[in-house]
Amino acid sequence: MAKIPQEVQDLFNKVDSVAFITAREDGQPNGCIVGMKKIIDDETIYLSDQFFNKTLANVKANPKVAVLFWGEGGAYEIYGTARYVNEGEEFETQAAWVNAAFEKMGAPITAKGGCYITVGEVYTSAPGPNAGGKIA
Numbered sequence: 001m002a003k004i005p006q007e008v009q010d011l012f013n014k015v016d017s018v019a020f021i022t023a024r025e026d027g028q029p030n031g032c033i034v035g036m037k038k039i040i041d042d043e044t045i046y047l048s049d050q051f052f053n054k055t056l057a058n059v060k061a062n063p064k065v066a067v068l069f070w071g072e073g074g075a076y077e078i079y080g081t082a083r084y085v086n087e088g089e090e091f092e093t094q095a096a097w098v099n100a101a102f103e104k105m106g107a108p109i110t111a112k113g114g115c116y117i118t119v120g121e122v123y124t125s126a127p128g129p130n131a132g133g134k135i136a
Helices: 006-014 054-061 088-105
Strands: 018-023 029-034 037-041 044-049 064-071 074-085 113-124
Touching: 006 037, 006 064, 006 074, 018 054, 029 054, 044 074, 044 088, 054 074, 064 113, 074 088, 088 113
Parallel strands: none
Antiparallel strands: 018 029, 018 064, 037 044, 044 113, 064 074, 074 113
């Protein structure tokens, strides 16, 4: 387990969305964009599911995932293990946050579930001599 450095957390919180990368058991990759996201603690992020189709099937078959994001201040890759939840207290806590955000936007969308991702490694993707370097 790795801790997410503060500068990575800051950018994660600032960007509107992240790329969530999964793969089937046979290795075929899939990417989707996720806007409803949050940092739970230094070792865990949460990505809400409103439209996971291939993504959900992939997570169930192969929980190893990547989350990529970039913006002013850097570019990062987080690798980890996803755990999908769609019931119970953990889900209800996140669903309340997600549903309130969509209601505020006037969007008729509700949370179906989500992935808690335990962070395994963090890399920088910013251009330069350290591009691709492991930072946590």
